[in-house]
Amino acid sequence: MIKNLTRDSIKIAYILGSARSGSTLIERLLACSSHIQGLGEVIHINELFRENRMCSCGKKISECLYWNKILKDTDTLDFLKVQYPKNTLWDKFKLMIDLYLWKDLNFSENYRDNNIKLFSTFLKLRGKDILIDSSKIPLRFYYLNKIRQLKLYPVHVVRNPLGVVWSYTRNIEHKSLDWKVPSIKKACLDWKRVNKFTEMVLKGCSRRLLVRYEDMCRNPQMELDRIFTYLGIPNVKIDDILPLAPSHMIAGNRMAKKVITEIYDLKSWESGFSEYEKDRIIKYTKKYFQKYKYHNEIN
Numbered sequence: 001m002i003k004n005l006t007r008d009s010i011k012i013a014y015i016l017g018s019a020r021s022g023s024t025l026i027e028r029l030l031a032c033s034s035h036i037q038g039l040g041e042v043i044h045i046n047e048l049f050r051e052n053r054m055c056s057c058g059k060k061i062s063e064c065l066y067w068n069k070i071l072k073d074t075d076t077l078d079f080l081k082v083q084y085p086k087n088t089l090w091d092k093f094k095l096m097i098d099l100y101l102w103k104d105l106n107f108s109e110n111y112r113d114n115n116i117k118l119f120s121t122f123l124k125l126r127g128k129d130i131l132i133d134s135s136k137i138p139l140r141f142y143y144l145n146k147i148r149q150l151k152l153y154p155v156h157v158v159r160n161p162l163g164v165v166w167s168y169t170r171n172i173e174h175k176s177l178d179w180k181v182p183s184i185k186k187a188c189l190d191w192k193r194v195n196k197f198t199e200m201v202l203k204g205c206s207r208r209l210l211v212r213y214e215d216m217c218r219n220p221q222m223e224l225d226r227i228f229t230y231l232g233i234p235n236v237k238i239d240d241i242l243p244l245a246p247s248h249m250i251a252g253n254r255m256a257k258k259v260i261t262e263i264y265d266l267k268s269w270e271s272g273f274s275e276y277e278k279d280r281i282i283k284y285t286k287k288y289f290q291k292y293k294y295h296n297e298i299n
């Protein structure tokens with residue numbers, strides 16, 4: 001089956017960007033289109049089944065009819081192979097060296113075939129034109145983009161680091177889990193590292209789109225128009241899709257399980273951080289803070 005697929009026959013909108021940047025919201029809005037199927041963070045697909053985790057619809061994966069139907073058609077699929085490569089230190093190191101040498105990375109046929117099989121199953125069962133993979137991992141994008149049967153549409157989502165760092169360090173949603181709250185400095189460096197790495201893998205891509213979370217909150221219709229035009233499919237009207245019930249996405253954060261009634265940017269950081277803390281965050285993230293034009297938004 002895989003050999004019969006022609007070049008670019010599977011279209012995938014791949015969402016990149018740091019955690020807490022609003023990628024789940026953006027995927028959910030896009031997936032309202034009758035042309036799009038949102039898969040969620042495919043990078044976690046193995047854990048989803050191995051640990052019988054919750055689907056975003058609120059059911060355990062073994063009880064979710066949607067996933068059971070997909071599973072029936074993917075019985076020969078190796079989910080562990082689908083999600084490789086994860087963002088391990090070795091993977092990153094190897095990528096840095098290869099990108100530096102401008103060398104073509106070789107990936108295993110297993111990885112290619114299992115991903116193609118998963119994506120084709122979705123296309124066949126759901127009958128949509130475009131799939132969304134919001135794994136975010138730059139390295140996964142880099143590898144998928146080299147598979148000739150796939151046509152990738154990278155969407156790089158960025159959010160003001162002040163909002164991201166606030167979400168990481170103050171708005172803790174993983175209290176009960178094994179979650180160590182990072183320092184402001186560490187959260188800033190993480191944000192910077194992910195965006196730097198994302199820019200690296202997007203360098204030279206003929207297709208790429210930058211979406212600022214704040215613009216999506218300020219004017220969702222305009223931003224959606226822009227993304228749908230980029231993907232080459234008809235637009236949806238924001239007023240027609242709200243309130244938006246949860247679907248069946250892989251992992252994601254708690255946002256995936258909530259009903260969305262309105263889109264707004266909760267700027268708790270504005271009054272929550274002291275001026276000293278804000279200055280530190282801007283200092284640590286300076287280069288990309290300016291690149292994404294957040295300096296224009298500081299009073």
Ligand SMILES: [Zn+2]
Binds near residue numbers: 055065066067
């Ligand atoms: Zn479900």
